[in-house]
Amino acid sequence: MSVPQLDAVTVVARNERDSSTFDVLPVGSDTPAVRLFKPYFYDSLHPMEVLVGPRLDQLAGWVTTVGAKGVDGTKHGTVSHHAGSQFQQESWTVEQPGLPPLTGTPHGRGARLRHTTALAVLPFAGGALDLLLDYRIAFEGPGSDGFELSRSKGVHARYALRLHDRRVSLLLALAAVVRYDWLLAPDPKKGLMDLTFPKRS
Helix, strand or coil, X not given: CCCCCCCEEEXXXXXXXXXXXXXXXXXXXXXXXXXXXXXXXXXXXCXXXXXXXXXXXXXXXXXXXCEEEECCCCEEEEEEEEXXXXXXXXXXXXXXXXXXXXXEEXXXXXXXXXXXXXXXXXXXXXXXXXXHCCEEEEEEECCEEEEEEEECCCCCCEEEEEECCCCCCHHHHHHHHHHHHHHCCCCXXXXXXXXXXXXXX
């Protein structure tokens, strides 16, 4: 079964000791249309299964922090991220066959404050800002409006994805969400698990 065409979704992440789940909900719905799941600790290198269908039990592909591929093995593309510095924003690049490279540019107050002189030198300052301010990244390239990823402020990881170019693979855009959640999201539950539970490989 194929992944449904969805142009605007909400993504809700749940990280547990022995599993990681990302539910993908069409805007305005409480029922997931797609689920990403792996029965491992959140930062394990195992790919997340893409599950679709009425019972979310049909495999449609895989997503990782660096890319995505379909159930037939077709690669949808790659995601890369380079951390910023005190005076430079982080950089994101999404590459998908048939599209120009999409460069991710952070926007909004949260993005600006992450790299101010006063905050950039403080440990965990960026994560603390995410608890107070929304964070938005627009992925665009020559001839493509790409897509937009935003994290809602607050403790619980909740994301919005909007695909402005319908050629963009939803799975590849979800890989960007997974990478953001893995690297940057300030989830106190993940920090607690890091301290109290041995990691499963």
